[in-house]
Amino acid sequence: MSRSNQISRLNLPSYPEAGSMVAKGALTFVKSRPKFTAIYLIGLLSALAFSGYTLTPSKIHEYDTIISSIDTSLEYEATQQYNKDYQIYYSSKGWFSCDSYCQRNKSRMERSLSNLNLVKSESNSRVSDAKAVAGIYSEIGVSEVRDSFWSYFNRGTKFAKRQTMYDALFTGFRSVGRNESTGEYLMKMVLQLLMNFSIGLIMCLFIFVLGLYSIISSYQPTLFEAITFFFLASSAGFAVVSTVLGGMFGGVAVAGFTVVKIAEAQIENGPNNGQRRHLRQD
Incomplete structure (x- = not known):
């Protein structure tokens, strides 16, 4: 057909x-x-x-005050330090091994990462406080x-x-x-x-x-x-x-x-x- x-x-x-x-x-x-x-x-x-x-002027002021109190330079410095320590650790480790020198670099890198996470956590906490002022x-x-x-x-x-x-x-x-x-x-x-x-x-x-x-x-x-x-x-x-x-x-x-x-x-x-x-x- x-x-x-x-x-x-x-x-x-x-x-x-x-x-x-x-x-x-x-x-x-x-x-x-x-x-x-x-x-x-x-x-x-x-x-x-x-x-x-819309937020009231007082709420806007309170929100801006909390946001401005966050020190972004601390997170930037912590991030830079972590990246630096990670590169040193990565350069010192082998394919399947990590000697004593590598282990020291790894420990330093882990401390930098812990410090970075702490700084981020504090920043996120402050941002959350500011958001709580505004409301969902x-x-x-x-x-x-x-x-x-x-x-x-x-x-x-x-x-x-x-x-x-x-x-x-x-x-x-x-x-x-x-x-x-x-x-x-x-x-x-x-x-x-x-x-x-x-x-x-x-x-x-x-x-x-x-x-x-x-x-x-x-x-x-x-x-x-x-x-x-x-x-x-x-x-x-x-x-x-x-x-x-x-x-x-x-x-x-x-x-x-x-x-x-x-x-x-x-x-x-x-x-x-x-x-x-x-x-x-x-």
Whole structure:
């Protein structure tokens, strides 16, 4: 059976009918999964509307005072000392052995590392005290969480683009060997693109949610604040990823539907159909 006959037998609905079917399907989905829909709407509203409360001038002053009290030069010096001691130790050790001279360098390097960790711990403690003044629901807290999400989101999209580039290269080689048409190759690449973006964005969402604990705990919130913020931030990330993926899949579906409808119209208005109409008129 030719492809034109296959397309003509699909009997696709018209655009209004297709839109009505999609609307009915979406309404059925919403009614059958109210909890899922509620989480999505709460997350979408949080992502779009909530940017954190503004700090009062006194809070800003207190926050800036704590931040300015952190001596960053100590951490810089400790880092430089550790790097220096590590290079000395690395140069003195053998492939599979470490003599007495190497052991002394190793001990010095370990003391430098311990001192560096202590300095970092003190700095992080002071930063946490400053964050506690601001609060996790402040502009500072919400901004940090958003920056974290978009950082992981960009990594997910980069992964998808890079993977799709490799897939396009290797799939192209296989398509040439199998004598596949350009349309078949493009269809495979579109499906591969959707799969890669799904994997990349779902993976970034999972890592973002795992990292929320460390961000939230650094603001020293109450248990209720921590739980509610974790829920809202996770829901917001889920809503953004779901919306992006839904838009991509929906766009591909609409484009595919349009292409098939155009092909169907061309077949119906083709020369063979025209000849048949003339014969029927005669």
